[in-house]
Amino acid sequence: MLKFSYHLFFPLILLINTSVFTQTSEEKINNLTEEINQLDQQKEQLYQKLETYKLTKLREDLYKYGLPKANDNEEIIHHAAMSLVYSEPHEQAKWVAHIILPDIINGKTGRTNDFREDSLVKTGSATEIDYFLKTKKEDGNYEYDGFGYDRGHLAPSADFRWSKKALSESYFYSNMSPQLAEFNREKWGELEDILRGYIYNNPTTQLYVVTGPLLNDTLPKIERSVNKVSIPAYYYKVVMDLTNQKAIGFIMPNQKINYPLNNYAVSIDEVETATGIDFFYQVEDEQENALESQKNITDWLPEKQKNDVQPLYQPDLPKGVYNTIQAKRLMGSNRKVTIAGTVVSSKETRNxxxxxxxxxxxxxxxFTIAIWKQNILNFSYNPHDMLLHQTIYVTGKIADFDGIPTMILDNEKAIEIQAKEKYKLVIGDED
Structure with missing residues (x-):
């Protein structure tokens, strides 16, 4: 009779058991990678759900406070993160309302450029062929024949970079209006940047924004556009911060703008007068009246721009005196000219x-005045202390310093300090 020897078979049993549970390094890597992929999928699903909740909350807030009052014959079209009233005669929105959330601070969604017709506009919105023609060439590339205008966003796509859905919907043609490139890409874009910057500096609030063109029956059309899109002469934007009880409006001409934005800052009341639209009518009356009368742009500017002032209005100046905007075209003329402006800052270099x-x-x-160290002794006063915040006339030749008109002064005789005056501002004057 054979006897079973436990000691003989134990090493073999141990070997079999450990081989079952032992994994190679490659298998461990593959298994862990699979777990991470599953977690990433779960995380993406949670982010999508979170985005849905945020869009729902945004619409609740927008409908509660952010929509202008529509006329009886107007239909408000609602998208995921913006609402609008479409003007069929002009083939663009009369207004577009949206909210800038603090989520833009960490938003990473980039431009989609998926311009397309808005199917919710029952009469049909403008389309691509209202702005340019596109012809496919033999090599497969496209040749573009533009009609001279940007497809300017009313609610800017960058305000929705926290949501793929909202950002994509900002490319509906119902959110486009024909803007000159030098307006859309410069001063209008600067205004949009300032409002987003305001959120960066105030990350616990959100901005209610309504944007649109000033529409009327006399506007010219893009003649080559199929639907004859109107070309607005002016655009407006109204903004409200309920958390901090601030509000402001802007009316800006659809052209190249040389003046700073504070030239175009107005109260929401003034925009309502220009448009006939009652903007934040759902806010309690007393609060609405207080907000819509404000127009202090310094509340909205980055800290470094808060001391900026508007250049003096050229027609108000004496003959032969130019404002700081005009200085650039006089740069390098090698003749003495007189420039008028307000000294808003000064800096002494290490030299x-x-x-x-x-x-x-x-x-x-x-525009800059330069006084070299050796010439400061020619002044009977300290130029920094005496001239800061003063409106002055300064006479001399204008040199080109890295593209900035700069006047080099030898003594104080070139400077005439002016009495404080209130200069007129006319919106749209860009001579």
Whole structure:
């Protein structure tokens, strides 16, 4: 009779058991990678659900406070993160309302450029062929024949970079209006950037924004457009911060703008007068009246721009005196001219040279006075202390310093300090 030897078979049993549970390094990597992929999928699903909840909350807030009052014959079209009233005679929105959320701070969704017709506009919205023609060439590339205007967003796509759905919907043609490139890509874009910057500086609030063109029956059309899209002469934007009880409006001409934004800051009341639209009518009356009368742009500017002032209105100046906007075209003329402006900042370099900026602070400065160290002794006063915040006339030749009109002064005789005056501002004057 054979006897079973436990000691003989134990190593073999142990070997079999450990081989079952032992994994190679490659198998461990593959298994862990699979777990991570599953977690990523779950995370993406949670982010999508979170985005849905945020869009729902946004619409609740927008419908509660952010929509203008529609006329009886107007239909409000609602999308995921913006609402609008479409003007069929002009083939663009009369207004578009949206909210800028603090989520833009960490938003990473980029431009989609998926311009398309808005199917919710029952009469049909504008389309691609209202702005340009596209012809496919033999090599497969496209040749574009533009009609001279950007497809300007009313509610900017960058305001929705936290949501793929909302950002994509901002490319509906119902959210487009024909804007000159030098307007859309410059001053209009600067205004949009400032509002997003406001959120960066105030991350616990959200901005209610309504944007649109000033529409009337006399506007010209894009003649080559199929639907004859109107070309607005002016655009408006109204903004409200309920958390901090601030509001402001802007009316800006559809053209190249040389003046700073504070030239175009108005109260919401003034925009309502210009448009006939009752904007934030759902806000309690007393609060609405207080908000819609405000127009203090310094509340909205980055800290470094808060001391900027508007250049003096050229027609108000004496003959032969130019404002700081005009200085650039006189740069390098090698003749003495007189420039008028307000000294908003000064800087003394480590070498002792003094630079005074008129109207607009560095780094956006548009005209500078330079006084070299050896010439400061020719002044009977300290130029920084005496001239800061003063409106002055300064006479001399204008040199080109890295593209900035700069006047180099030897003594105080070139400077005439002006009495404080209130200068007129006319919206749209860009001579």
């Amino acid at each position: 002792g040279h003094l630079f005074l900026n008129l109207d607009i602070n560095y780094p956006n400065h548009i």
